[in-house]
Amino acid sequence: MPPLTHLAIIMDGNGRWAKARGLDRSAGHKAGTETAREIVRECRKLGIPYLTLYTFSKENWSRPKQEVGFLFNLLREFLSAELPSLLEQSIRLNVLGEMDELPMATRQVLRHAVDKTAGCTGMNLNLALNYSGRLEILRACQAVLRKGVRPSDLTEDVFAAELYTAGMPDPDIIIRTSGELRLSNYLLFQSAYSELYFTDVAWPDFHGPELQTALADYAARQRRFGTTGEQTA
Ligand code: IPE
Numbered sequence: 042m043p044p045l046t047h048l049a050i051i052m053d054g055n056g057r058w059a060k061a062r063g064l065d066r067s068a069g070h071k072a073g074t075e076t077a078r079e080i081v082r083e084c085r086k087l088g089i090p091y092l093t094l095y096t097f098s099k100e101n102w103s104r105p106k107q108e109v110g111f112l113f114n115l116l117r118e119f120l121s122a123e124l125p126s127l128l129e130q131s132i133r134l135n136v137l138g139e140m141d142e143l144p145m146a147t148r149q150v151l152r153h154a155v156d157k158t159a160g161c162t163g164m165n166l167n168l169a170l171n172y173s174g175r176l177e178i179l180r181a182c183q184a185v186l187r188k189g190v191r192p193s194d195l196t197e198d199v200f201a202a203e204l205y206t207a208g209m210p211d212p213d214i215i216i217r218t219s220g221e222l223r224l225s226n227y228l229l230f231q232s233a234y235s236e237l238y239f240t241d242v243a244w245p246d247f248h249g250p251e252l253q254t255a256l257a258d259y260a261a262r263q264r265r266f267g268t269t270g271e272q273t274a
Pocket residue numbers: 052053054055056057058096097098101112219
């Protein structure tokens with residue numbers, strides 16, 4: 042079984058899940074937060090050190106204003122309600138993305154939760170929020186230029202230290218729910234050798250057993266990282 046240090050998820054399909062039930066997209070997002078709560082708990086129990094959830098992409102701003110507003114309200118409520126449970130499970134919260142552009146009230150609740158959980162060591166929970174993989178790479182370029190790093194000194198490690206994920210391992214597996222076969226600007230630099238797992242199950246229906254199925258699939262993968270995959274003496 043290959044090691045599993047970092048699991049990243051693209052939580053997709055809330056809208057279609059709701060539509061299929063004759064409900065508003067917002068009902069799908071609400072159901073999706075229940076799933077997020079459950080999967081965080083499962084991952085904590087499984088002892089997975091890093092869990093990254095794609096919560097809101099930079100491109101998601103182009104959705105109707107009402108949906109965007111609903112999502113940020115939901116996130117605020119979720120964080121306020123979950124903070125005691127995060128602390129109880131010793132889960133450290135991090136944000137990957139441009140925090141400064143988030144609505145003020147959301148930012149405050151986020152900062153509070155990030156600060157409060159800073160000493161937690163049970164698991165790292167990253168929320169990719171207002172996130173864009175391309176922008177993350179551009180920001181890292183700007184940072185190394187600002188620091189005056191000489192081109193010959195710019196290694197992959199020096200560069201990776203300027204990403205939102207500085208100091209974190211790359212995702213071992215990326216799960217995407219709801220049938221789309223794409224990364225949608227997620228963790229572009231970090232996913233170079235990630236195993237990809239796609240399921241037709243919509244995010245609100247992705248429960249413990251679906252997670253177990255995905256992890257069993259991962260466990261059977263042979264990660265080669267460019268080698269022949271044969272043991273060398
Ligand atoms: C994922 O579900 C949640 C966010 C992107 C915020 P969607 O809202 O993308 O649901 P579908 O893909 O339209 O079904």
